[in-house]
Amino acid sequence: MKKGDIIIISAVAAAFVLSIVLLISFSKQGSRVVIKQDNKIIYNKSINANETVDTGTNTVVIKDGIVYMSDATCKNQVCVNTGKISKKGESIVCLPNKVIVEIE
Ligand SMILES: [Zn+2]
Known part of the structure; x- marks a missing residue:
């Protein structure tokens, strides 16, 4: 695995985690x-x-x-x-x- 690949995978993983966190916090927001x-x-x-x-x-x-x-x-x-x-x-x-x- 190249260094560049690790950076891309890390970025994708971070974006994935962030989107889940946002989704959870958004769904908990009362209406x-x-x-x-x-x-x-x-x-x-x-x-x-x-x-x-x-x-x-x-x-x-x-x-x-x-x-x-x-x-x-x-x-x-x-x-x-x-x-x-x-x-x-x-x-x-x-x-x-x-x-x-x-x-x-
Ligand atoms: Zn009271």
Whole structure:
């Protein structure tokens, strides 16, 4: 094997690995935000909706493909401290207020 061949094979292998990584990260990117309150769906829109949703007890911010709970009336503030989510399958749960934010 020539030195040039090794470089080409390495480059192809690197490109292959990179494309798989991109594919996986792309497929994990969520497309919709679903907010449930008392087991009822109260919101179901694109993750790019750029909206602030007030459930009456919790404030959910959807901005540039990132979702987070900016404010909540619950005492433990676990939901607010969950931070930002953006990937499929991730969720923010506020048990005291029975509010669940899921990314699908
Ligand atoms: Zn909470």
